[in-house]
Amino acid sequence: MDFWESLAARTPRKLDYEILRERFSWGLPRFYNMGVDACDRHAWDRGRLAIVYDREDGRVEKWTYRDLKGASDRFANALSGLGVRRGDRVAVLLSQTPALAVAHIAAYKIGAVVVPLFALFGEDALRFRLADSEAKVLVTDAEHREVAGTLAGEIEGLEHVVLADGSGTGSMEALIRGASPNLRPAETRPEDPAIIIYTSGTTGDPKGALHGHGILLGHLPGVSLPHDLAPRAGDLFWTPADWAWIGGLFDVLFPALHWGLPVVAHRMTRFDPERAFAVMERWGVSCAFFPPTALRVMRTIRNPRERWDLELEALACGGEPLDEETTGWAEESLGIRINEFYGQTECNLVLSNCGAIMPQKPGSMGRPVPGHRVAIVDGEGNELPAGEVGEVAVRRPDPVMMLGYWKADEATEGKFVGDWLMTGDLASVDEDGYFFFVGRDDDVISSSGYRIGPAEVEGALVKHEAVLMAAVVGKPDETRGEIVKAFVILREGREGSEDLARELQQFVKTRLGAHEYPREVEFVPEFPMTPSGKVRRNVLREHESGKA
Numbered sequence: 001m002d003f004w005e006s007l008a009a010r011t012p013r014k015l016d017y018e019i020l021r022e023r024f025s026w027g028l029p030r031f032y033n034m035g036v037d038a039c040d041r042h043a044w045d046r047g048r049l050a051i052v053y054d055r056e057d058g059r060v061e062k063w064t065y066r067d068l069k070g071a072s073d074r075f076a077n078a079l080s081g082l083g084v085r086r087g088d089r090v091a092v093l094l095s096q097t098p099a100l101a102v103a104h105i106a107a108y109k110i111g112a113v114v115v116p117l118f119a120l121f122g123e124d125a126l127r128f129r130l131a132d133s134e135a136k137v138l139v140t141d142a143e144h145r146e147v148a149g150t151l152a153g154e155i156e157g158l159e160h161v162v163l164a165d166g167s168g169t170g171s172m173e174a175l176i177r178g179a180s181p182n183l184r185p186a187e188t189r190p191e192d193p194a195i196i197i198y199t200s201g202t203t204g205d206p207k208g209a210l211h212g213h214g215i216l217l218g219h220l221p222g223v224s225l226p227h228d229l230a231p232r233a234g235d236l237f238w239t240p241a242d243w244a245w246i247g248g249l250f251d252v253l254f255p256a257l258h259w260g261l262p263v264v265a266h267r268m269t270r271f272d273p274e275r276a277f278a279v280m281e282r283w284g285v286s287c288a289f290f291p292p293t294a295l296r297v298m299r300t301i302r303n304p305r306e307r308w309d310l311e312l313e314a315l316a317c318g319g320e321p322l323d324e325e326t327t328g329w330a331e332e333s334l335g336i337r338i339n340e341f342y343g344q345t346e347c348n349l350v351l352s353n354c355g356a357i358m359p360q361k362p363g364s365m366g367r368p369v370p371g372h373r374v375a376i377v378d379g380e381g382n383e384l385p386a387g388e389v390g391e392v393a394v395r396r397p398d399p400v401m402m403l404g405y406w407k408a409d410e411a412t413e414g415k416f417v418g419d420w421l422m423t424g425d426l427a428s429v430d431e432d433g434y435f436f437f438v439g440r441d442d443d444v445i446s447s448s449g450y451r452i453g454p455a456e457v458e459g460a461l462v463k464h465e466a467v468l469m470a471a472v473v474g475k476p477d478e479t480r481g482e483i484v485k486a487f488v489i490l491r492e493g494r495e496g497s498e499d500l501a502r503e504l505q506q507f508v509k510t511r512l513g514a515h516e517y518p519r520e521v522e523f524v525p526e527f528p529m530t531p532s533g534k535v536r537r538n539v540l541r542e543h544e545s546g547k548a
Contacts, residue, residue, distance in 0.1 A: 017358040017367065024221065024370035026399060033188045034213040035072065035108030038101075038257040040185075043069035050257060051098045052236075052283055054266040063098045065260065068105065071098075071176055073183040075106035078175035082160050084136055086111035086186055087193065091135040093117040093126070093144055096243050096265040099164035099172060101253065103139045108213065111186035114195045115208075116244040120269070123147050129198055131155050133208060133406065139172065141165045190214030190399065196406050197246050199345050208406030209345045216254050218399030222349030222369040223255040226316035226339035227287040228356040231259040235313075238264040238280065239289040240271055241533070246348050247318065251289050273298040281308040289316045291533035292326070295338070296462070296469055299329040300491070310334070316341060318349070320534050321437045321455045323462045324362055341366055342435065347394045347401045347421050350374050351435050363459070365427065365435040372398055376429050381417035386431045389438055393420035426453065443537050445474035447482045452516050454537065457484060460508045461518075466494045467504070471527050471535045475520065475544040485544055486518035487527065496523030 042048050042065035050068050053061035084090060090107040092114055094100040107114045115133045117126060130138065130151055137160045140148050148161045164172045188194070194215065196208040224230050230237075237256040241248040243265075256263045264283050268275065271294050280288060290298070295317060304310070315330060318341040330338045341352035342365040351374055353366040368374040373395035375383045384390040394401060396419050404412040415421055426438040438444065439453035446452075454472035461470035469489040474482035488504065490496060501521035509517035528536040 017354070020357065021368075021370045026217070026371055028190045028214055028217060028399060030189065031187055032190045032213050032217065033108060033111075033185050034194055034216045034254070035076075035105040036185050037216065038105050038108075038254055039065050039068040039072060042257075042260040045260075048260060049262040051101060052262055052264045053098050054264060054279060054283070056267055061098065063101075065257075068098075068101060068257075070181060071102045072105040072109060074176040074179040074181055075102055075172065076109040076183050076185075077179040079106055079112065079137065080110055081175075081179065082137055082162075084110065084112050087113060088137075089113045089115050089133045089135040089196065091115040091117055091130055091133065091138045092244075093119065093121075093138060093140040093148070094164055094243075095119040095141075095267040096248075097141075097164065097267070098265060099139075099141075100243050100265075101257070102172070103164070104249075108188075108194055109183060109185040111188055111192065113193050113210075116195070116197060116249065118242055118244040119143075119267075120242075123150070127151055127155065128205065129208075130158055133196055136160070137162060139164055188213050190217065191403065193403065195249075197249075197345050207408055207411055209402040210404055210406045211402050212399075214399040215250060216258060218371075218401075219250045219255055219349055220258065221371050222341065222343070222352055222400070223251055223316075225352040225354040225357075225366075225369055226289075226314070226318070226341045228314040228339065228354060230287050230314065231256075231261055232286075232313075235259075235286045236262050236264065236284055237287045237289075238266070238283070238285045240266075240268050240276055240294055241289065241291055246343075246345050247289065247291070250348060251316070251318070271297060273301050277301065277304050277308045277310070280310055280312060284311040286311050286313045287316075288312060288314070289318070291319045292317055292322045293320075293469070293529070293533045293535075295322065295326050295330070299326050299333075300468070302333070304333055305335070312336060314339065318342060321363070321365070321459070323459045325462050327362065339366075340364065341369075342392075342425075342437075343400070344423055344425075345402075346415065347398065347423070349400060350394050350398075351392075361430075361432075361434050363436060365437050367433045367435070372400070374435070375420075376427060376435070377417070377420055377422075379417070381420045386429055389426055389428050391441065392423045392425045392427050392435065393417070394423070395419050396421060440537070443473070445472075445482050445484055447474065447477075447480045447484060447515065452484060456512060457486065457508060457516055457518065460511045461486060461488065461504060463511075464504055464507050466490055466500060469527065471537060471540060472518065473537050473540045473544060475541075483519040484516065485520045485522070485540075487522050487524050487540060489526065490523060 050065045051063040191212045194213045198206040239252040339353040343349040350372040351366040376390040377393045457472045458470045471487045475485040477483045528539040
């Protein structure tokens with residue numbers, strides 16, 4: 001039992017934030033293998049449930065930790081038989097399935113480096129990541145058989161494609177069946193390479209953030225806080241977020257496995273709020289993580305607890321700022337206060353709210369998670385006083401911080417100012433240590449000398465009864481430099497019109513001020529999104545720049 005786990009277990013829901021920060025220390029072991037930690041230490045308990053696979057076809061598979069250990073040990077030996085050596089890259093192109101967990105754990109156990117790939121990526125996106133990472137093996141499914149075969153013929157060094165849902169020669173099932181069950185895992189350290197997670201690529205080509213095995217231990221405090229001090233006896237985790245994203249892997253899947261708790265695997269090719277509630281009811285999900293976009297869609301469901309018998313105790317949210325209307329809906333309709341947290345692919349889950357141990361402030365990103373040094377700094381790395389807007393920065397060393405960008409030393413160097421990792425996110429911190437998001441450094445709108453954060457304008461827009469979602473960008477303007485342009489998705493049954501656009505402009509103007517209201521409003525059916533569910537404002541900006 002780790003420090004965080006034991007401390008929370010002794011005095012659940014009665015801890016003080018400042019006491020936790022004072023008492024907490026990392027105490028990372030000299031040797032640590034993430035794959036071994038995720039299943040082997042719980043495998044002695046034959047019946048302990050690890051993954052509940054709620055398949056799209058209605059069938060259910062239940063995997064114990066003993067099952068995971070047996071399959072991952074054999075597949076680790078099979079990967080070695082395919083020529084995978086310590087440090088080689090194994091790409092995993094799968095959605096939420098037990099096979100994904102087996103592939104990850106097996107690769108970690110032999111010291112290989114996993115490259116998670118989003119199941120909805122197109123051919124070009126896959127080609128870039130496979131070639132850039134120099135993957136030797138691709139583990140995928142029948143859905144991607146054709147594109148995988150094409151890419152294997154094109155990409156030098158990609159030697160094997162393994163189908164996780166096949167049974168023929170070369171399939172995962174056949175390889176596991178034919179491999180030895182006896183495995184001596186690689187002796188790895190927390191700082192040894194384990195996974196390359198590619199950034200969303202909102203500007204330029206995606207970059208691969210290389211993390212060590214210690215990323216899992218580094219996430220435990222940050223996962224516990226937004227889930228109101230999990231782990232608790234009987235907890236069961238679920239997220240609709242894809243397990244190729246850092247949020248799916250390290251905000252849910254691997255922390256739950258570390259704690260010996262079960263996780264629900266259920267693929268959603270397109271998010272359905274009714275199905276999400278049904279999944280949580282069916283399995284008694286107590287701890288859930290939802291991206292903001294999913295929660296905004298879920299709030300269209302009125303009185304969900306009257307329709308579904310939910311055991312939900314904690315609801316975490318991260319990825320983008322959450323609007324007050326959605327947090328209000330959760331409190332009123334679910335009886336739960338959403339705990340927002342903050343992080344990014346390069347350094348995840350370093351700020352968090354936790355209603356169990358600290359007062360919550362509407363709109364806050366949270367306070368620094370114990371173990372992480374986070375501050376607001378200027379461009380030279382100087383810490384700024386409370387109330388001033390600057391860049392969110394995290395001080396190294398830190399176990400959730402990337403080792404560097406894959407094959408990009410110059411980009412890695414450019415990410416730091418001294419020992420501060422610069423996130424590119426602008427925010428301020430108040431006297432109590434709560435952080436408040438302003439916008440991405442490249443999202444901030446400069447209009448007539450004013451610096452305007454899009455999050456505040458978006459938050460005002462979604463308070464209007466007609467608006468479901470809003471995305472705000474700066475549009476080039478000869479007079480003002482930029483003007484605020486709003487893209488709006490309306491609620492069902494509402495139609496866009498010039499009158500409604502003017503109404504929304506006045507709505508924002510009276511709430512925020514004449515300098516911040518959107519001078520243009522465009523009604524759209526959907527937004528361009530990253531695989532992690534963030535609005536691709538850069539695409540919207542490029543669209544407007546092209547029209548300027």
